[in-house]
Structures are given as structure tokens and as C-alpha cells.
Amino acid sequence: METMIMGFIFLPMLLMQCFMAALAMSQTNLTTDQYALLQFKAYVTSDPLNIMSSNWSSSATSICNWVGVSCGAFHSRVTALDLPNMNLTGSLPPHLGNLSFLVSINLSGNSFNGRLPPELGKLQRLKFMDLSFNFLNGSIPDEIWLLSKLEIFKLGSNHLTGTISRNIGSLTKLRRIYIGHTKIGGEIPEEIGNLHNLEKLSVENASLSGLIPPNIFNISSLRGIYLYTNNLSGTLPVDLCYHLPNLEELDLSENQLNGSIPSSISRCKKLQQ
Numbered sequence: 001m002e003t004m005i006m007g008f009i010f011l012p013m014l015l016m017q018c019f020m021a022a023l024a025m026s027q028t029n030l031t032t033d034q035y036a037l038l039q040f041k042a043y044v045t046s047d048p049l050n051i052m053s054s055n056w057s058s059s060a061t062s063i064c065n066w067v068g069v070s071c072g073a074f075h076s077r078v079t080a081l082d083l084p085n086m087n088l089t090g091s092l093p094p095h096l097g098n099l100s101f102l103v104s105i106n107l108s109g110n111s112f113n114g115r116l117p118p119e120l121g122k123l124q125r126l127k128f129m130d131l132s133f134n135f136l137n138g139s140i141p142d143e144i145w146l147l148s149k150l151e152i153f154k155l156g157s158n159h160l161t162g163t164i165s166r167n168i169g170s171l172t173k174l175r176r177i178y179i180g181h182t183k184i185g186g187e188i189p190e191e192i193g194n195l196h197n198l199e200k201l202s203v204e205n206a207s208l209s210g211l212i213p214p215n216i217f218n219i220s221s222l223r224g225i226y227l228y229t230n231n232l233s234g235t236l237p238v239d240l241c242y243h244l245p246n247l248e249e250l251d252l253s254e255n256q257l258n259g260s261i262p263s264s265i266s267r268c269k270k271l272q273q
Helices: 003-045 094-098 118-122 142-146 167-171 190-194 214-218 263-267
Strands: 045-046 067-071 078-082 088-090 102-105 111-115 129-131 135-139 153-154 159-161 176-178 200-202 208-213 224-228 230-236 249-250
Touching: 003 078, 003 094, 045 153, 078 230, 094 118, 142 167, 167 190, 167 263
Parallel strands: 078 102, 088 111, 102 129, 111 135, 129 153, 135 159, 153 176, 176 200, 200 224, 208 230, 224 249
Antiparallel strands: 045 088, 067 078
16 A cells, blocks of 8 residues: 555656656757857848847747747748848858758748758758748768758759769659759769659759760659750760659750750650750
8 A cells, every 4th residue: 555655656756756757858858959040140240121129039929829830730940031031141150960850941032142051961850841932052061962861852953062972862852952043063963863762953054064864864853854055965865764754844954965955855755845
């Protein structure tokens, strides 16, 4: 009987300790996310629409109510940072890599400059990244090419340089990649053939050179291939459309390609003229 009484006393105490520990952990995580966002705000040098000054404050409402910020329903961690077309100017801080629950980031159509912080590669839950139409420069850090859950990857219309990493082959969930209208050069790595879920490949108006890997034309999920205005060379494979039943758009114009258009092009039944 005494043992049972002690058990009834001990159990509520244990549950209370677990609750307090979980609460403390939640507050720590929230503080981490809040600090990361405040650092992002500090790196913004111009906010003409007063997006952040209106409610991005440590003394204001919960960060989950800040403009452009979304949180998970259960853990109250930041899951999305969406501030497209807000006329923001500044650079991207490494602290963004501490938003460990981030699934989506959209800062497109602003005036962010500087280099992409390698710390973005810590966002292992990230599925959607759109930083297009900014003034970012430098190469894409190797760490970003290892974000294995990425589905949408848009860094086009920036001043980016460097090459496409062979690590792109690890982005097996990727559905759309847009890194066109940049200065990205070098050859297209063969590893791109591993992207069996890829629907749109856009690296147009860049500085690509060399041959187009033939295994690109084996990705049956592809609906659009945009590689125009580069320095690509060689010939198109004879079996060009043998494995592209869903292809709707193909633009390889303004390159250094030679040879004739394969007759197999007629197999791409959905191709728009």
C-alpha cells in the first residue's frame, strides 16, 4: 500500500518535470528562431514599405505573427519565411541557417546582394527555396547542393557565378530548378540524370559549355527543358524523345549545337511548337 501511495505522489511530480523541461526547450527554440529573424532584420538596410519596422520586434507580438513568418501548428517553430517583392535591400545573414524547422523560404523579387551563406545548407527540412530576381553574387555553396529534401530550387536572375556542383545528383526530390539568367558556367554534370522527379530544368541565358549529358533525355518526368543562350556544343542524341512522354517545351536555341534534329522528336507528342 505504501508503495502505491509513493507511486501516486511520484508520478505527478515526474510529469510536471517533463512538462517544464519541454516548455524550457520550446522557449529555447523560440528564442533561437527569434534571434535568427532579428539578425535577418538587422542585415536589411532598406525597408521602404516598413514591413519589418511595423511588427518585427523582440518586444512585440509572437514571431509567429510577424509579417512573412509562419510557424508549425504544434511546435511553434518557424517553418516559412515568405517576403517576396517587398523592395527589401540588404544581405543574407548566416543566422538563417539556425531556423532548423524551415520548410520554405521565398525572398524573390527584392534587392538582396552579397554571397549566399553556406549556413543555408543546415536547413535540412527545406523543400522550397526561391531567392531569384535579386543581386546575389558568388558561387552557390556546396552545402546548398546537399539539401536533399529540396523540391523547388530557384536562384535565377542573380549575378551568381561558379558551376553546377556534381552534388546536384543528391537532390533526388527536386521537381524544378531555375538558375538561369546568371553567370553560372562550366559543364552540366552527368549526375543531373539522377533527378528522376525533375519536371522543369531552367539554366537559360548563362555560361554553360560542353556537351549536354544524354541522360537528361532519360528523365521521363521532364515537362520543360530551357538551356537556350549558352555555349553548349555537340549533337542531339538519336533517341532524343524516346523517354520524354511528358515534354511540352524544349528550347536549346542560341548555342553551338550541330548536326540535324533527330527524327525521334516526333515521339514527344506533347511538345509545343
